[in-house]
Amino acid sequence: GAGVSQTPSNKVTEKGKYVELRCDPISGHTALYWYRQSLGQGPEFLIYFQGTGAADDSGLPNDRFFAVRPEGSVSTLKIQRTERGDSAVYLCASSLRGRGETQYFGPGTRLLVL
Amino acid sequence: QKEVEQNSGPLSVPEGAIASLNCTYSDRGSQSFFWYRQYSGKSPELIMSIYSNGDKEDGRFTAQLNKASQYVSLLIRDSQPSDSATYLCAVPSSGGYQKVTFGIGTKLQVIP
Secondary structure, three states: OOOOEEEOOEEEEOOOOOEEEEEEOOOOOOEEEEEEEOOOOOOEEEEEEEOOEEEEOOOOOOOOEEEEOOOOOOEEEEEOOOOHHHOEEEEEEEEOOOOOOOOEEOOOEEEEEO | OOOEEOOOOOEEEEOOOOEEEEEEEOOOOOOOEEEEEEOOOOOOEEEEEEOOOEEEEEOOEEEEEEOOOOEEEEEEOOOOHHHOEEEEEEEEOOOOOOOEEEOOOEEEEEEO
16 A cells, blocks of 8 residues: 655745645554654654644644644644744654554655745 | 664674664663664665564564663674665653654664
8 A cells, every 4th residue: 555645745945934744644544743854863753643633742842833633644744934943854654553663654855944 | 861872873884794783762661662774865664673672583683672771772684785774763652652752873884
């Protein structure tokens, strides 16, 4: 079956603009994770969904970041008033049930804020 | 103290040698441990998972876990140039929903 998909693959925006990043997990996976990865660093946890609810959003850096998963499948990460420091690769991963199981990663969205 | 620590490397080994990658973690309650491989410009992919103390072997890869020492390692035997990548250690936290923390990753270079 299809893996995790993310759109867009690349996004260039100007400082202060609003962006939305989309993740389509593997069908049937209830757990969905968002990470941010900067050059030379490991993925940094942002938020974890179990079904439709955010089970852990402790990694969101501030209130400019928000994520939703309204029907328990596709998720959107929303960033308001983007800053240059938000430039990174945003990775999405899904797993069957969460709870420490194997995560399958999407190809990522490379965000560049000018 | 970082929750998951790895040496960023690079770790250089000659082709055919054993590469040893190490990871320590701070959450004593963690029950599962993962090694992911990430090629440059690509997303992480699972190499090994381990849940019990001791060794777990899969082909050329062996994961070793010592919960008392809070230490997990990955050995790659007969290293190949295609193994050159960054290896990420990932540890889900203890507790209900298990946020996953990744280490910085160790860059491995296998020299032909």
